[in-house]
Amino acid sequence: MAAIKRPTIRDVAAEAGVSKSLVSLVYSSEEGVSEEKRERVLAAAKKLGFTPNLWARSLSSGQSNFIAILVVDLHNPLFTEVADEARKALASRGHQTFMTAAEISERDGKKILEKSTVQALLDLRPKGILIIGDLPDKNSLKSVPESVPIVIATTISTGLKRAICIRVDEDEAMRQIVNHLSSLGHKNIAYVGPNEGEVAAARYGGFVSAMASKGLEASAQFCDRTEDAGYTAATLALQDSGKPTALICFNDIVALGVQEAIRVFQDAGGHPIALTGFDNTYISALSRISLTSIEQEKGAIAVRAAELLTGDPEEWKAAEGKSLLLVPRLIIRDSTRNVRA
Amino acid sequence: MAAIKRPTIRDVAAEAGVSKSLVSLVYSSEEGVSEEKRERVLAAAKKLGFTPNLWARSLSSGQSNFIAILVVDLHNPLFTEVADEARKALASRGHQTFMTAAEISERDGKKILEKSTVQALLDLRPKGILIIGDLPDKNSLKSVPESVPIVIATTISTGLKRAICIRVDEDEAMRQIVNHLSSLGHKNIAYVGPNEGEVAAARYGGFVSAMASKGLEASAQFCDRTEDAGYTAATLALQDSGKPTALICFNDIVALGVQEAIRVFQDAGGHPIALTGFDNTYISALSRISLTSIEQEKGAIAVRAAELLTGDPEEWKAAEGKSLLLVPRLIIRDSTRNVRA
């Protein structure tokens, strides 16, 4: 198990009896090298087990073939799922990816993104940058050259004008949810979840207008984005004078806590409560959970992101600063099915 | 938003009126530079917004300060959880990390690790490598210099002798599970899960010997490591002539499918079945799931890995090729609590 030094183009050149540049040419261009030499080089490379050092290449050329993926939170299954889909989509288009999880620290109660994380990412000069999740501070991305596309997935992208943002149409999603509940006869419907952050604000806003267009009054119990917070908030909401018969949650995580609160409520003789989540994570599909939720079309988001990041510069230049809204899909499960008001 | 070219060591040198080497010295060593020049350099760097390009540094020095994390499967919450814990532990010790998910493809029914993924990782010459999960093919890691520690977390590490392996004591875990079920009066206990792969073999083996030491007969229904496979296998196991009253699953994912099969079985008038998972992922803790499971001490694994990867070479040299077994902890939940034979 000796420390086998990886062979370099120099070694290959020596082995094949050609110059370094020829070896480089073989790897970077389809033509311009005679068949004979090309074969000699390839044979030598194979013999030595040579593979080009991609980072040295990117240092030298000032460009790379890599896409950097910045996952904001590794614990959110929505994010890791999109990250994995994107990775696959990019791989199938011939692009390597490397990931970093955002190192976010709290300072004075305000979330701060560790600059070094992003810096290290940018040092690699990725060909494109994919951000998955709600990045609290986008300043460090300002030094990204204009020639490098930035795509933000599943989130709204204020604070970084040039980024392209791919996300579900939150308004439409909320409309679908409210329509569904309304068709089941629900009139007292409450939102449970945060109101802080761009995504949360959009979802709550969508809820409010969807309710308004149905002529219904929108109530809400705000809380953090954790299971526990959902439990607490729902417990309060259910004791509210409004007597909601349906609860719309910010996401699946919150909904899990709410689901528990509903169980307690019903064990104590409470009436049935319809419940919806958001994101359609695989947890919502578990038969014991069976949570009605909104599919964000994770696969579509990932593929579109891959296309934009690796495609024609003209194309993404045209899309820069815009939001691509995907049509959401309501997945109806037991948490609302036949749960009438 | 112009394409701001990042300043280099050269720009700083010019600004401060010193040589490149001096700037480099300032950033790489605590001393050896006069206070005056040091301050001049730092001031210039601040003015220009300079940060060292870490990858150029690693190319030049042949060494970096980065730990590479290779996550085998982004969908397994156990892995992402450990990855995130490790990332934090490493960050607090001053080390950057970058992650890659293994691109695993099936060829002729055999799992193949895409070499390019690992290769790209090694090109960076990480200071250490952390592998999380069961890597099917460890050959590409053979070229890693001996001076770079390799730690494999949550898994057994045959196939790469020099790696240090941190994992739970599977035998002890199975002993705890069998003891627990046995104390509830269960005698007909079946294992549901895969028997292929190093971890699966260890868990199944642990089950068999734990059963033997209790004088019980071990039965098993083998299956893949998915929810669906668990469902199918459990359905078969429950119709077995042996009539098991308890099922021990390979992991939580499989257990989720088994849980559903048990529900169907009981709806059809079947007797109660005790059920255990493995890994204590957060899903098992959900009140609707409430699955008895084995905590692998993810935090401890992550911290120990970080210590080994960044610590004294003597220390990990001594541990090379060994396995660090952590004591498992049985978390008892509703899936077994008071579920007697």
Added chain:
DNA sequence: TTGTAAGCGTTATCAA
């Protein structure tokens, strides 16, 4: 088509 040589941003060696 091929080779030479300079350079990417850094560190390392060796004089000054």
Added chain:
DNA sequence: TTGATAACGCTTACAA
């Protein structure tokens, strides 16, 4: 303590 100068593994004019 400082500054040339040569690497690191590669790309890329430019020359041959």
